[in-house]
Each structure stands twice: as C-alpha cells, then as structure tokens.
Amino acid sequence: MLRDVNSVSDGAADLLVRDAKLLVTCDGDGRELPGGWVAITGGLINTHHHLYQNLTRSCGPAINGSLFSWLAVLYPLWARIDEEAAYLSAWVGLAELALGGCTTTTDHLYIAPRGGGDLWSAEIAAARELGVRFHPARGSLTVSEQDGGLAPDSVVQDDDEVLADSERLRLHTHLAEDPDEDKYCLERYGRRPVEQLEEVGWLTARSWVAHCIYPNEREVTRLGAAGTGVAHCPSSHMLIGGGGFAPVRELRAAGAPVGLVRDGALTAGGTEEKLRLHTAAAARVQGLAA
Numbered sequence: 001m002l003r004d005v006n007s008v009s010d011g012a013a014d015l016l017v018r019d020a021k022l023l024v025t026c027d028g029d030g031r032e033l034p035g036g037w038v039a040i041t042g043g044l045i046n047t048h049h050h051l052y053q054n055l056t057r058s059c060g061p062a063i064n065g066s067l068f069s070w071l072a073v074l075y076p077l078w079a080r081i082d083e084e085a086a087y088l089s090a091w092v093g094l095a096e097l098a099l100g101g102c103t104t105t106t107d108h109l110y111i112a113p114r115g116g117g118d119l120w121s122a123e124i125a126a127a128r129e130l131g132v133r134f135h136p137a138r139g140s141l142t143v144s145e146q147d148g149g150l151a152p153d154s155v156v157q158d159d160d161e162v163l164a165d166s167e168r169l170r171l172h173t174h175l176a177e178d179p180d181e182d183k184y185c186l187e188r189y190g191r192r193p194v195e196q197l198e199e200v201g202w203l204t205a206r207s208w209v210a211h212c213i214y215p216n217e218r219e220v221t222r223l224g225a226a227g228t229g230v231a232h233c234p235s236s237h238m239l240i241g242g243g244g245f246a247p248v249r250e251l252r253a254a255g256a257p258v259g260l261v262r263d264g265a266l267t268a269g270g271t272e273e274k275l276r277l278h279t280a281a282a283a284r285v286q287g288l289a290a
C-alpha cells in the first residue's frame with residue numbers, strides 16, 4: 001500500500017502518485033484517471049507451469065500416489081492432446097494466472113503427441129490474445145515405456161527433433177522431485193539427478209529447474225555456483241512426491257535464484273497465485289521449508 005508519498009513521478013507514466021493521491025494514467029499523454037486508495041503490487045512472476053494439465057484437472061485416479069504412479073495414469077490421456085487442446089488449456093490457465101495477479105509466466109510443455117501439431121505455437125497464440133508476458137520452455141520426453149520410461153511411444157521424440165526446436169529458448173526441466181528419481185538415475189545412469197544434469201551440460205545459468213527437493217548439500221553448492229535457477233513448487237509437493245520441500249534458504253545462500261511456482265493444475269488445484277504465497281509462507285512457519 002502506498003501511503004503519504006508526495007511524488008513518484010511528475011511526468012507521463014503508467015502509474016503516477018502526487019500529493020499522496022494516486023493517479024493512474026492510461027497512455028503516454030499524462031491523461032489521468034481517478035485512482036483513490038488502492039493497493040498496488042508488482043505483477044507476480046510464475047517460473048513453472050504445465051498449462052495443458054488444465055485438461056485433466058481433478059482426475060481422481062491419479063492423485064494420492066507417488067509421482068511415477070501419477071504419471072502412469074495420465075500419460076495415456078495426455079497422448080491425445082492436439083493444437084486446439086493446447087490453445088484452450090493455455091487460454092484458461094493464463095487467464096486464471098492473470099486474475100490472480102500474475103503478469104509474467106513460463107510454461108513447461110513437454111508432451112508432443114505424434115500428429116498433434118505445433119502445440120507450442122498454439123499456446124503462444126493464446127498468450128498473445130490475452131496479453132500475458134509469456135516465456136514458454138521447449139520441454140521434451142526422450143525415453144518411452146519401451147526404453148524403460150513411463151510415457152507412451154507416441155509422445156516421445158528423439159534428441160535431434162527436440163534440439164532443432166530449442167535453440168532460441170532457455171533450458172528447463174524437472175529435477176530431484178522424488179526419491180524414486182534418485183533411484184532411477186542411479187540405476188540407469190550411475191549418477192544422481194544433479195550429476196546427470198551436469199553431465200548433459202545443463203548445470204548453467206541458462207537453465208532453471210523445477211522442484212529440486214532432494215539435492216544433497218554438495219549439490220546445493222554446485223547448483224548455486226552455476227547460477228542454475230530453482231522453481232519452488234510448495235502446493236505440488238503437498239499432493240505428490242516424497243512429501244519434502246525444496247531447501248530454499250540453502251539454495252539462495254549458495255547463489256541459486258529461486259522463484260515461486262503455480263505448477264500444473266493437476267498438482268496445484270484451481271486456486272490463485274496469492275494462495276501459493278500463503279502456502280510457501282505456511283510451510284516456512286511450520287519448519288517444512290526455508
């Protein structure tokens with residue numbers, strides 16, 4: 001709340017405060033609209049989401065299990081997504097974020113059903129229509145059921161297909177979300193998840209990772225030193241995963257930028273962004289997270 005502020009700006013501006021009275025100009029000509037007493041906050045920034053998951057929100061059979069069992073139920077449904085579905089789910093999700101005070105968001109779309117079309121362009125079209133600042137990430141799945149993963153073959157792409165479409169974007173992935181992931185990475189690659197991230201060249205300041213609940217002390221230091229960002233997902237962690245919270249205080253102390261996250265509709269429900277702040281704060285008070 002702004003109070004007793006004489007002047008933030010005297011010229012034409014989006015926001016003008018003069019003599020403790022708030023005026024809002026809607027154009028560059030200094031045209032003033034009455035503001036009165038209003039609360040002003042910066043637009044919230046959301047650093048992780050799966051907008052397409054609005055299509056399968058509240059899917060009963062999927063929740064209250066482990067991350068991997070959740071995915072096994074949902075992949076067959078997500079394998080049917082096409083451009084229209086991507087556009088509609090993005091439109092709904094972005095509008096919901098905007099209503100909750102979020103003005104900038106990313107999206108982690110990693111499903112590419114064969115024959116489904118260009119899902120990324122479809123969601124960019126929805127963001128343009130709504131006027132939300134949008135920085136989508138080019139997610140991917142490269143290991144199918146056939147090769148020991150969880151996703152059906154029809155949504156998996158090979159490395160070249162993904163890389164051909166990812167040069168202009170920053171790098172983003174889930175990481176260290178569940179104890180099962182440690183086990184999987186050790187068995188498959190002989191490395192822990194953060195070590196695998198480094199192995200494939202993603203431990204950089206161009207990358208940011210979602211969840212990051214289970215890095216050990218040494219890995220927190222490495223993430224911080226590399227400047228790799230972390231998207232903290234408190235609401236998601238209450239529904240699925242191993243029940244832990246990201247070591248936010250330690251990650252920030254090590255130098256990793258940390259952002260708060262809406263996450264997909266399936267793991268975060270339909271509530272607004274401000275509730276996410278309350279969830280993160282409550283987790284902190286209860287000693288669940290830093």
Ligand SMILES: [Zn+2]
Pocket residue numbers: 048049050108174210263264
């Ligand atoms: Zn996610």
